[in-house]
Amino acid sequence: MNILDKIIEQKKIEVAERKAKKSIEELKQSEFFGRETLSLKQFLLDEDRTGIIAEFKRKSPSKGMINGTADVVEVTSAYRANGASCLSVLTDEIFFGGSTEDLIKARVNNIPILRKDFIIDEYQIVEAKSMGADVILLIAACLTPEEVKRLAAFAKSLSLEVLLELHDEEELQHICNETEIVGVNNRNLKTFIVDIERSIAMSKKIPADKIKVAESGISSIENINIFKQNGFRGFLIGENFMKEADPSKAFATFVSQLKNQSTRT
Numbered sequence: 001m002n003i004l005d006k007i008i009e010q011k012k013i014e015v016a017e018r019k020a021k022k023s024i025e026e027l028k029q030s031e032f033f034g035r036e037t038l039s040l041k042q043f044l045l046d047e048d049r050t051g052i053i054a055e056f057k058r059k060s061p062s063k064g065m066i067n068g069t070a071d072v073v074e075v076t077s078a079y080r081a082n083g084a085s086c087l088s089v090l091t092d093e094i095f096f097g098g099s100t101e102d103l104i105k106a107r108v109n110n111i112p113i114l115r116k117d118f119i120i121d122e123y124q125i126v127e128a129k130s131m132g133a134d135v136i137l138l139i140a141a142c143l144t145p146e147e148v149k150r151l152a153a154f155a156k157s158l159s160l161e162v163l164l165e166l167h168d169e170e171e172l173q174h175i176c177n178e179t180e181i182v183g184v185n186n187r188n189l190k191t192f193i194v195d196i197e198r199s200i201a202m203s204k205k206i207p208a209d210k211i212k213v214a215e216s217g218i219s220s221i222e223n224i225n226i227f228k229q230n231g232f233r234g235f236l237i238g239e240n241f242m243k244e245a246d247p248s249k250a251f252a253t254f255v256s257q258l259k260n261q262s263t264r265t
């Protein structure tokens with residue numbers, strides 16, 4: 001069984017357990033459930049922002065422990081203060097060391113937040129809204145096109161936006177009217193092989209009216225420039241900042257290089 005299959009098996013168990021503990025009606029009582037959500041689409045189209053979706057990621061199946069000491073409020077606040085367009089917060093505990101608490105704490109920041117998890121059920125979408133997220137991730141590799149359409153429509157009904165994640169050409173059929181933001185993951189989630197060229201190859205095949213996001217393995221300003229030249233508006237980056245002892249400083253340095261570079265061109 002590959003890692004993605006293992007994660008999904010575990011998700012099914014967790015979701016069933018959480019449903020038994022807390023009903024949808026109870027989730028809706030959260031102070032965040034009624035808040036007006038922020039639009040990732042608008043933040044990515046804003047030319048004055050960096051387009052970076054900055055991820056808070058403690059560990060991962062491909063790298064093991066990345067950062068066991070970083071403070072979620074400190075790091076996400078620095079991401080926001082230095083120009084992140086969106087925060088991505090892992091809420092999966094077992095494989096990524098994240099939590100619902102992390103996302104709730106990151107909500108001190110007034111920019112869109114992506115609930116980074118493996119969504120297979122409407123219940124998790126209600127949870128996302130109840131913890132203060134603005135955007136959910138739907139991964140084509142673990143859903144059918146029909147499931148994507150159904151879950152995306154449900155998210156939309158709660159005023160949440162959807163980042164649809166693809167990896168290869170076969171998954172292009174998952175794109176639908178309900179998915180306006182389409183990401184290409186440069187990391188194959190089954191083999192962990194990262195290939196930046198994935199995004200470039202896929203960019204030409206994604207319909208022009210979709211907002212494109214390049215994901216994973218991004219570590220240089222050159223990477224971002226190539227993605228921009230290929231029509232990408234968003235760049236999802238985690239490990240490059242989180243692997244440093246001071247992710248806040250690493251992010252600020254990266255953004256300052258990005259800005260210096262764009263004033264010179």
Ligand SMILES: O=C(O)c1ccccc1NCC(=O)[C@H](O)[C@H](O)COP(=O)(O)O
Binds near residue numbers: 061187218236
């Ligand atoms: O990162 C992993 O090892 C991983 C393994 C299995 C499923 C998903 C995985 N990562 C999720 C992501 O998509 C990344 O966290 C995200 O794109 C940021 O990537 P990076 O900048 O390379 O940390």
